[in-house]
Amino acid sequence: MVTPMTAQTTQLSAEQAGYLTAGPGRAAETALARLIDAGLVRVSRDGLVSAVHQTNHGATTPVEARLLNHARAAVRFDAILQSTATSTEMTQLHEHLLGRGLMQRPRRRSPAWVFSLGVAVFLVFLGFSTPAFFIGVPIALLFFVWQRGRGAVTKAGKEVLRQVTASDRVHAVALYGFAGKVSGHKVGDLFDLSQSVVKMIPLKKKHRSSSDGGGCGSASSCSSCGSGCGSSSSSCSSGSSCSSGGSSCGGGCGGGGGGD
């Protein structure tokens, strides 16, 4: 039997697991899920989120407190996720994860980014127009992957995340998002959320800021998701659920899902 980890054992809250899995959008979803689970917030069929009490009583994290505050007057599901994901409280959560060494700042925001892209494009053209075709294109692709940066989630982060399972509906949201699936069930259904509400989850963000988490933002984690997220950059967003841990990619790109 494996000896239980001792000093290195790191506890992750569902909210933190959400952040590590797919960034601030997912952490916001997880905070909302926890509040619905605790009966502190209700969501209507047309996606109006409202706090049950007029106080922040019951919030267990600053992100939850922020969300409860915002929901004192009914607010749209997508709007509250967006505002929570971009809040200072969420930035503080990111700082906390950085401080614990579970995340690192991505490399791709270096000033050389545009230059790198130019070089990659040049190499692609070179590859197609010269006999060096078979060399130019792979080099360009490698270059592209490099310039997108290293993964935002560190090895240590992936390690603790691997121990997180969808043991309850809140953790299911952390790992797969409201739009994802767990054991064949739509996660949104576990919360009585209609598909029209789930589809309100912001799909795409034009620019991923350096504070964004893992998920599709890091080339390494996307490639490990196979067709789930990596193939199309447009389906990758902070709200999607391409997991950084290769083993938990089952949920696919949550934000892009939603069939009927």
Next chain:
Amino acid sequence: MAGITDLGVGIGWRSEIDLTVERLPGVDFVEVVAENLHGDVQRGHLPESVRLLLERGIPVLPHAVSLSLGGADPVDLTRVEHLGEVAEAVGAPMVSDHVCFVRAGGLDSGHLMPVPRTKDALDVLVANVRLAQQNLPVPLALENVAALLEWPDGELSEGQFLAELVERTDCWLLVDVANLYANARNIGTDPERFLDEIPLERLAYVHVAGGVDHGDVYHDTHAHAVLPEVLGVLDELCSRVSPPGVLLERDDNYPSDSEIASELAAIRAVVDAHRG
């Protein structure tokens, strides 16, 4: 009158708490605010939640707030028509509005203003109610409102005023016991006398709502818990007649599902206590 003999205990359906209303135990009927249902209601474009409740066989009663039947301005027939369309869309056995005016001289007060209880005002009200009734596909019930002040020169008590209204229009009554309590607290009317004077055989159903005390004034907010005193007025009513239905109105600061459920249970307990 078919369909409203036993409505049971209900709650006002509001979009913010639609899922709560759907999953609450012991909801026998709901009310929808007619003005909140827009669009092609006559073509069945109802909120999904309302459709679901109808499929379950839960009666849905449209409640209007804007007909301004107590006003001197002519009745806005487009509003009456919309109320009728909502009634037909949900297959309602009746609709309701208030004994009040909300508009005067083209201005909207935004409040349910009490009607002066004079013979002249009653004549105007009767004419408006008759016009509305002629343009509605189902019977109309009218509700007593809460007033913060009384018009001078009132010739009739509120009970007498409503009794005469029923006599002349054959309308039904929707008695709001929270409004009765509010008027008792704020302008000193007597709920028992009111109940003695109105024709209880024309009682369609009853409203119960929450409010809050602000010093000497009671505010009928529909955003706070139901006071025991309001349930006391319901108890008084139930000692005289078995109401066809009792409905909890909550319009804001929606509490947890369990708190709403216990308010409904408290209402049911009062009603059942008199049924033996």
